[in-house]
Amino acid sequence: MIFHSLKITEGMFERVIDLTEKSNLIYSKKNSTGKTTLIRFFLYSLAYPVPSTKNIRFEKCITEVNLTCSMGKITVLRNDEYLEVSLENGCKENFVLPTDQNLFHAKIYGTQNNDLLNNILGVFYVDQEKGWTLLNRGIIIGKIRFNIEQLVRGLSDRSCDDLTKDLRSVKQQLNKYKQMFNISQYQQELNEAENNIVFDTKDEEEQKLLEILNSEITSLEAELKRVNTVIAENNSFKNFIERMKIAVKGSNGESIPVNRDTIIGFDFSVEFLLAKRKMISSKISSLKSKAEKYERSLEGQLQLFKTETLIESFDRNISKIEVDQLSVSNMISSLEKEKNRLNKQITFLTKYNNDVVTSIHKTVMKYAKELDFEQFITPSSDYIFTDDLKSLSGTILHKIVFAFKLAYIIEVQKKINMTLPIILDSPSGREITKENVKAMIDILNRDFSDNQIIIASIFQYDIDEVNVIEIKDRLINELRQQ
Amino acid sequence: MSRNATPSSFGWDFQINAAIVLMLENIKTIKSVRVEGKKEDIELFLESKKNIYAQAKSVMRIDDYRNVRSNLKAGLETLNDDAACDDYHKLIYVTNSPNPFNVENSMSAFYGHSRLSYNDLPQSCKEIIDKEIENKPLIHIDKSELEIHVIPFFTDDFQQRYRVIKDSVDKFLFELNNNTRGMADELLEIWQHEFFQNCTQGDLDLVIKKKDLMWSIIVLQSQLHPEHTFLGDYDDGAVEEIIRSYRYLINNRCEKFEFISQVLFDFQEFRSDEKGNKKVAEFIATKCDDYKDVFELNEIRDEVQDIVVKIILQKIITNRFLANDIVKKVNL
Numbered sequence: 001m002i003f004h005s006l007k008i009t010e011g012m013f014e015r016v017i018d019l020t021e022k023s024n025l026i027y028s029k030k031n032s033t034g035k036t037t038l039i040r041f042f043l044y045s046l047a048y049p050v051p052s053t054k055n056i057r058f059e060k061c062i063t064e065v066n067l068t069c070s071m072g073k074i075t076v077l078r079n080d081e082y083l084e085v086s087l088e089n090g091c092k093e094n095f096v097l098p099t100d101q102n103l104f105h106a107k108i109y110g111t112q113n114n115d116l117l118n119n120i121l122g123v124f125y126v127d128q129e130k131g132w133t134l135l136n137r138g139i140i141i142g143k144i145r146f147n148i149e150q151l152v153r154g155l156s157d158r159s160c161d162d163l164t165k166d167l168r169s170v171k172q173q174l175n176k177y178k179q180m181f182n183i184s185q186y187q188q189e190l191n192e193a194e195n196n197i198v199f200d201t202k203d204e205e206e207q208k209l210l211e212i213l214n215s216e217i218t219s220l221e222a223e224l225k226r227v228n229t230v231i232a233e234n235n236s237f238k239n240f241i242e243r244m245k246i247a248v249k250g251s252n253g254e255s256i257p258v259n260r261d262t263i264i265g266f267d268f269s270v271e272f273l274l275a276k277r278k279m280i281s282s283k284i285s286s287l288k289s290k291a292e293k294y295e296r297s298l299e300g301q302l303q304l305f306k307t308e309t310l311i312e313s314f315d316r317n318i319s320k321i322e323v324d325q326l327s328v329s330n331m332i333s334s335l336e337k338e339k340n341r342l343n344k345q346i347t348f349l350t351k352y353n354n355d356v357v358t359s360i361h362k363t364v365m366k367y368a369k370e371l372d373f374e375q376f377i378t379p380s381s382d383y384i385f386t387d388d389l390k391s392l393s394g395t396i397l398h399k400i401v402f403a404f405k406l407a408y409i410i411e412v413q414k415k416i417n418m419t420l421p422i423i424l425d426s427p428s429g430r431e432i433t434k435e436n437v438k439a440m441i442d443i444l445n446r447d448f449s450d451n452q453i454i455i456a457s458i459f460q461y462d463i464d465e466v467n468v469i470e471i472k473d474r475l476i477n478e479l480r481q482q
Numbered sequence: 483m484s485r486n487a488t489p490s491s492f493g494w495d496f497q498i499n500a501a502i503v504l505m506l507e508n509i510k511t512i513k514s515v516r517v518e519g520k521k522e523d524i525e526l527f528l529e530s531k532k533n534i535y536a537q538a539k540s541v542m543r544i545d546d547y548r549n550v551r552s553n554l555k556a557g558l559e560t561l562n563d564d565a566a567c568d569d570y571h572k573l574i575y576v577t578n579s580p581n582p583f584n585v586e587n588s589m590s591a592f593y594g595h596s597r598l599s600y601n602d603l604p605q606s607c608k609e610i611i612d613k614e615i616e617n618k619p620l621i622h623i624d625k626s627e628l629e630i631h632v633i634p635f636f637t638d639d640f641q642q643r644y645r646v647i648k649d650s651v652d653k654f655l656f657e658l659n660n661n662t663r664g665m666a667d668e669l670l671e672i673w674q675h676e677f678f679q680n681c682t683q684g685d686l687d688l689v690i691k692k693k694d695l696m697w698s699i700i701v702l703q704s705q706l707h708p709e710h711t712f713l714g715d716y717d718d719g720a721v722e723e724i725i726r727s728y729r730y731l732i733n734n735r736c737e738k739f740e741f742i743s744q745v746l747f748d749f750q751e752f753r754s755d756e757k758g759n760k761k762v763a764e765f766i767a768t769k770c771d772d773y774k775d776v777f778e779l780n781e782i783r784d785e786v787q788d789i790v791v792k793i794i795l796q797k798i799i800t801n802r803f804l805a806n807d808i809v810k811k812v813n814l
Binding site: 223279282 | 679701730746802
């Protein structure tokens with residue numbers, strides 16, 4: 001991919017930057033003139049969400065970049081969220097950001113591989129601040145991240161989509177449980193505070209009692225219904241007997257009709273049930289009046305709540321949430337384990353027997369020898385996934401980063417069959433000696449002669465066929481003067 | 483029932499509970515009770531057509547004697563009015579103050595729950611009454627029918643406040659039947675509710691019949707408590723669980739006349755050397771299988787069927803025993 005020109009328009013002003021296919025040096029004698037802003041404009045014009053610099057608000061500017069990419073020679077016009085691509089044949093394609101960002105990148109880089117697309121910027125661009133310490137994981141610029149595992153998966157077509165989805169969900173859950181844990185700790189604090197009685201919610205107690213009362217009432221009402229049924233059944237039995245008009249003989253030979261009055265024990269049954277019915281009804285009515293009292297009290301408390309402060313009602317609500325601190329913390333530790341397991345599996349799938357890994361390591365080793373930091377790189381190809389950067393001095397890290405980037409570029413180019421530009425913002429960090437910079441430039445001249453190189457610096461380098469873009473005063477001032 | 487400790491509701495509460503105590507003391511002779519009646523705070527109507535009138539006066543604090551004397555005097559005046567009709571059997575002044583005459587050295591006479599006739603009163607107290615009767619004058623009071631009762635009844639803790647009342651109920655139940663143990667709390671609550679209803683009813687002719695009050699005992703006893711069964715051979719938990727599951731069936735069978743009649747007839751015919759609960763237990767053990775047809779389905783385990791049938795038989799028979807005891811002992 002090669003940038004040919006970049007036109008930046010801001011209101012009445014504009015500036016066109018022309019580039020050569022080879023090396024380009026954005027140069028100014030002193031700092032803070034807009035070199036970094038210009039570099040970021042290149043990324044911005046390619047639809048990357050890069051943060052504005054102090055000098056200029058990107059979204060207020062219109063960029064028009066001319067470049068050769070896998071779509072051919074195209075012009076990309078960006079106006080805030082709107083992207084218009086003009087093809088050589090005069091056709092135009094429109095994209096809306098950020099939704100279409102990946103779609104657009106898939107077209108210009110010529111690959112659908114999301115693992116690759118997500119990490120490609122980190123391959124060819126080195127930011128002036130963090131860029132030279134970003135080796136294999138971290139933030140490239142703004143919110144754009146770089147992750148070597150993902151890149152390697154992209155390069156070797158080893159998708160872990162399912163696993164990463166699982167991992168994401170585990171992480172989300174973990175997050176929630178951690179919040180829950182915080183809540184339980186907050187509750188503990190509330191309980192430990194002396195005024196916990198205030199939140200020992202009276203209404204909750206009353207609510208519970210009310211529920212108990214209501215369920216008692218329901219069961220008593222069912223009992224009442226049952227008793228009424230038995231009363232009716234006993235009555236119909238009595239009627240049945242009476243209808244039969246039976247009489248029995250008494251001990252003196254007298255005739256005794258069988259009816260309610262003469263059936264032994266019938267009155268007892270009737271009165272027993274009537275007494276029972278009365279007792280149940282009276283119990284129901286007394287429970288109901290108790291329940292009403294609670295209901296009224298609960299209503300009253302509702303009114304009261306309106307006058308409490310936000311923090312009081314928050315505390316009260318929090319104290320109502322039932323969080324079992326122990327089971328939450330068990331859940332957290334089991335999710336942590338699951339997270340580690342998934343991570344390990346993903347790592348294994350990424351690294352195991354992977355040619356890309358070997359190849360990146362080989363390239364890094366090659367440049368390590370040349371730039372004289374070989375002793376810091378372990379011979380195992382796993383080294384490219386290292387997270388031990390603390391032991392490295394600034395100078396060494398700078399060189400290692402440089403070597404890694406070149407190794408990435410080589411691999412990505414193999415994959416997408418297209419050269420990538422190399423964009424370096426201020427490669428001469430504070431601790432970098434001139435010799436080191438020269439060695440790096442030499443490598444670029446020698447091994448990356450097909451790549452377009454864009455460097456921003458206050459130094460002049462000995463670069464082959466360099467096109468110097470000088471920013472005399474601030475970039476923004478020059479825009480306005482045109 | 484509102485039992486906030488305001489002087490008036492406290493007074494109501496005392497009046498109701500005093501009525502319960504007086505009722506139990508006269509249970510054999512009374513027919514019905516009225517609280518807050520036409521004439522008096524508590525009116526007990528006797529079978530003999532004569533009445534017991536009781537004037538109830540309470541103080542909220544046990545050591546507050548400021549108004550006891552004026553309470554007594556007002557009480558005597560009302561009792562004098564009651565006595566005018568000459569339909570009375572007894573006149574009672576009932577209070578919760580341990581010092582109803584405000585005479586320090588008379589207090590030992592009223593210690594605890596006391597019932598003193600005029601003749602048994604300390605001399606100093608007699609003199610106070612005499613003077614009052616003479617001064618007013620209270621011509622209708624027959625001092626030989628006058629009694630002074632003190633029922634300890636204090637504090638906002640109901641357990642403590644009703645202690646003496648509950649003891650009265652307990653004693654009454656103990657004398658009634660040995661299957662009614664442990665029912666005092668529940669029974670007292672039911673009666674208090676009944677008496678409270680009565681005293682708040684505007685129709686002064688409405689009385690509480692002794693019969694109705696006694697029925698509450700039978701109904702209470704008929705409730706299914708596992709500890710009230712004769713099922714000592716079975717696991718308490720299992721019995722409880724079975725009662726829970728078969729409550730509907732058990733209650734229905736215990737209340738259906740045809741079935742009750744069948745069981746009682748069989749029991750009557752059942753010959754045994756035992757008596758009382760022992761005979762019941764023997765009958766149940768022997769006849770249990772005859773009643774297994776209460777289950778329409780045969781799928782229920784034998785042991786469960788056993789327990790359910792035994793509970794039903796026991797309840798039917800003990801209910802009738804209790805009813806007979808009540809009829810005899812409270813003269814229903």
